[in-house]
Amino acid sequence: MEFQSCVKIINEWDIVAARQLGRNVAKELGFGTVDQARITTAISELARNIYLYAGQGSVSIEKLNINGKSGLKIIADDQGPGIEDIRRVMEDGYTTSGGLGAGLPGAKRLMDDFDIESIPGEGTKIIATKWLR
Amino acid sequence: MNQLVYDFIKQNQDYILTEWMGIMKESTDERLIKVVSDRMFTQTSSEFIDMIITNVDSKNKEFTLKLSDFAEKVVQLGWPLTFVNEGLHKFTLIVINGMVEKGLVTPDNQVNLVNHLDKWATPINNEIVNIYTQTWERTVSMQKIALQELSAPLIPVLEGITVMPLVGTIDTERAKQIMENLLTGVVKHRSEVVLIDITGVPVVDTMVAHHIIQAAEAVRLVGAKCILCGIRPEIAQTIVNLGINLNEVITKNTLKKGIEVALELTSRKIVKVEG
Numbered sequence: 001m002e003f004q005s006c007v008k009i010i011n012e013w014d015i016v017a018a019r020q021l022g023r024n025v026a027k028e029l030g031f032g033t034v035d036q037a038r039i040t041t042a043i044s045e046l047a048r049n050i051y052l053y054a055g056q057g058s059v060s061i062e063k064l065n066i067n068g069k070s071g072l073k074i075i076a077d078d079q080g081p082g083i084e085d086i087r088r089v090m091e092d093g094y095t096t097s098g099g100l101g102a103g104l105p106g107a108k109r110l111m112d113d114f115d116i117e118s119i120p121g122e123g124t125k126i127i128a129t130k131w132l133r
Numbered sequence: 134m135n136q137l138v139y140d141f142i143k144q145n146q147d148y149i150l151t152e153w154m155g156i157m158k159e160s161t162d163e164r165l166i167k168v169v170s171d172r173m174f175t176q177t178s179s180e181f182i183d184m185i186i187t188n189v190d191s192k193n194k195e196f197t198l199k200l201s202d203f204a205e206k207v208v209q210l211g212w213p214l215t216f217v218n219e220g221l222h223k224f225t226l227i228v229i230n231g232m233v234e235k236g237l238v239t240p241d242n243q244v245n246l247v248n249h250l251d252k253w254a255t256p257i258n259n260e261i262v263n264i265y266t267q268t269w270e271r272t273v274s275m276q277k278i279a280l281q282e283l284s285a286p287l288i289p290v291l292e293g294i295t296v297m298p299l300v301g302t303i304d305t306e307r308a309k310q311i312m313e314n315l316l317t318g319v320v321k322h323r324s325e326v327v328l329i330d331i332t333g334v335p336v337v338d339t340m341v342a343h344h345i346i347q348a349a350e351a352v353r354l355v356g357a358k359c360i361l362c363g364i365r366p367e368i369a370q371t372i373v374n375l376g377i378n379l380n381e382v383i384t385k386n387t388l389k390k391g392i393e394v395a396l397e398l399t400s401r402k403i404v405k406v407e408g
Binding site for chain 1: 336339340346370376377
C-alpha cells in the first residue's frame with residue numbers, strides 16, 4: 001500500500017467528491033479515458049449504495065503496485081444493515097429501491113476484481129480493483 | 134474590563150503587536166504566508182490587533198461594525214478561520230505572559246484575571262465564527278441558485294423540435310427538475326421530438342440512466358419522441374458494462390445527427406438553396 005485517501009459519504013454530494021477523487025487517482029496512474037470512466041462509474045455505484053442503503057460510510061481509494069503491476073483499489077465500507085443474500089443482489093435486475101438493479105453486478109463488470117463481505121446488521125465492505133494494462 | 138488588563142493592553146500596544154506578528158508568522162503554515170504579501174500581512178495584523186483593542190474600549194456597536202468589516206476583508210484575503218481564531222488565542226496568551234513578566238499577576242488576582250480575559254475573548258471568538266459562517270452560507274446559497282439557473286433548460290430549435298442540453302452532475306434534485314421541465318416544455322412548445330444531449334454529463338451510472346429512461350418514457354406518454362444524443366465512446370462502454378438496456382430510446386452520438394433524425398421523424402429535411 002502506497003497511497004490511500006478516503007471520502008466520507010454522508011450526503012449526495014459526497015458521491016461526487018468520491019468519484020472526483022477516483023478519477024484524479026486513475027488519471028495519475030495513467031488509466032485511459034475508458035477505464036477512467038469505468039472506475040468513476042463503479043465508485044459512483046458503490047458510493048450511491050452507501051448513501052441509499054446504509055445512510056453513511058466511506059469510500060477509500062488506494063494505489064496498488066504489486067510485482068510491477070499497478071492498479072487502483074476501491075474500498076467501500078459502511079456500518080449499515082448489511083446484505084442478507086449476496087447472491088441475489090449480484091443478479092441483474094434485482095432491486096429493493098425501484099432502481100434498475102444494475103448497480104452491484106454492473107460495478108463488478110466494470111472492475112477486474114470484486115469482493116463483497118457483508119454481515120447482516122453489522123455492515124458491508126466491498127473491495128474492487130482495476131489493474132493497469 | 135478589568136482596569137489592570139485594560140491599562141496593560143493600552144500601554145503595551147506596540148509590544149503586543151510585534152510579539153503577536155512574530156508568533157503568528159512562526160506558527161502558521163507556509164501556504165498562508167505565500168498567499169499574503171508581507172506588507173498586507175503587517176497591515177492586516179495591526180488592523181486585527183487594533184480591532185481587538187477597540188473592543189477593550191468596549192463601545193459595543195462600533196466594535197461589531199469594525200469586526201464585521203474586518204471579517205469580510207479577511208475572508209476576501211482568504212485567511213483561514215483557524216488562523217484568525219489562533220490569532221485571538223495567541224493575543225490573550227501574550228497579554229497574560231506580558232503581565233506575568235511585569236509582575237502584575239499575583240496569586241490573589243490570577244484566577245480573576247484569566248476569567249476576565251476569557252469572558253472578553255469568547256464573544257469576539259463567537260462573533261468571528263458567526264461572520265465567517267454567514268459569509269459561507271451566503272456563498273453556498275448563491276451558488277445553489279446559480280446552479281439551479283443552469284439546471285435544465287429546454288430550447289425550441291425548430292418547429293416541433295426541442296433540445297435539452299444537460300451539463301454537469303445529475304443528482305436526485307436535478308433529475309426531478311429535468312423531468313418537470315421536459316414534460317411542461319414538451320406540452321408548451323408542442324414538441325414532436327425532444328433531444329436530450331448528455332455531452333456534458335461526466336458520469337452516467339445506473340441512477341442517471343434510470344432517470345433518462347423514465348424521462349423518455351414520460352415523454353412518450355405525452356405523445357412525443359425522445360432522442361438521446363451526445364453519448365461519448367467511453368460512456369457507451371460503461372453503459373454496456375453496467376448492462377443497462379437503452380433499447381427503448383433512440384440514441385445518437387452527436388446532437389447534429391440527432392437533429393437530422395428529428396427532422397426525418399417530422400418528415401422534413403434541410404436543403405441547400407441554389408444560386
